[in-house]
Amino acid sequence: MRETSSTAPLSPDAGPATALGTGGDTSATAxxxxxFEGLSAGYADDPIVRDFTTDIAAGSITTIIGPNGAGKSTLLKAVYGLNKYxxxxxxxxxxxxxxxxxxxRLKLGIGFVPQGRCNFPLMTVRENLDLGAFTLRGAxxxxAMDRVLAMFPLLADKLKVLAGNLSGGEQQILETAMVLESQPRLLLLDEPSLGLSPANQDQIFDTIAQLRSHGLTVLVVEQNAHGALQISDTGIVMELGRIFMVAxxxxxISDPRVKVAYLGG
Structure with a gap:
């Protein structure tokens, strides 16, 4: 899938790349x-992500932002093993x-919710959740279903509803619940708010923030930079496959270069 962002790249003369550590209370202590240590990954003969080095703290939420083609989605796919190392x-x-x-990687505790709708729209919510538990057996x-329904009560009221009849926000929550049934310790989210109304975007960001309270580590690529950064411990800005800033x-949010390029300031 194509890398996505709603803004143009940071100006090349805006200043050097900044690495301020992982920042945030959670990231500083966990x-x-x-x-990542010098990771390069991509497709065919061409690395898209180049020399990527940083740490993701346990129990933290980290948001990755950047312009089109920065390598954001490629990075998530590299973490899940979906492209070339x-x-x-x-x-x-x-x-x-x-x-x-x-x-x-799934067995080791990595879960991935890719960009775009990835449920089965002609199947019910319950049937989708059954499929989400495909790695499990018996009791x-x-x-697993009881656990995710406790986390997301709105799904419990819609078990017989076709997934395609849910709102965009509800479908995103369903897809997240399907991945969470395998009990990952690291959750990768690629553009979870893409195409959603402002109200549904708020619902998704509230859901992501809730995941941290369950001990999950979340790495999210997001075009709504401000909404995602507000619930995050750490922010990473990528450009041309490399880290421009980690803080x-x-x-x-307060960096003037980021404000101009991504936050409408």
Whole structure:
């Protein structure tokens, strides 16, 4: 899928790339869950993400923003093993995963909700949740469904409704719930608010913030920079496949270069 952003790139003379650490209270004190070290990944013979180095703290929410073609979605796919690895390392809780296939990364606790609708619209909410638990067996399936319905009560009231009849925000929540049934420790979200109304975008951001209270680590690519950064611990700005800036979300929001390029300021 194409990288997406609602704004033009940061000006090349806006100043050098900034690395201020992972920032935020959670990021500053929690152990590292995901560590990038010089990671390069992409497609065919061309790396899109180049020399990507940063740490993602356990229990934190990190938002990645940047212009079209910056490599944001490519980075998430690289974490899940959906594109070509070129060089560098990627470690989950200290374990090297850069050469593992997606199914092995899923077993290690990585969940991925890709961009765009990825449910089964002609199946009910319950049937979609049954499919989300495909890695589980027996009583674990029921336990997983009970767990996500407790997290998202609105789905419990719509179990017999066709997924295609849900609002955009409700469909995004359903897709997130399907991934959460496998109990990931790291959740990757690619443009969760894309195409949603402002009210549904707020609903999605509230949902993401709620996930942190359940101990999840969330790495999100988002075109609504302000909405996502407001609920995040850390912000990463990417340009041309590289890190332009890593800082606490509050520092990213207040940076004058980011304000001009992404926040309408």
């Amino acid at each position: 152990p590292v869950l995901l560590a 070129f060089s560098g390392s990627l470690r989950l809780a200290g374990q090297a995963i850069e050469k593992l296939p997606p199914r092995e 674990a399936v029921t336990a 606490s979300a509050a520092e990213v």
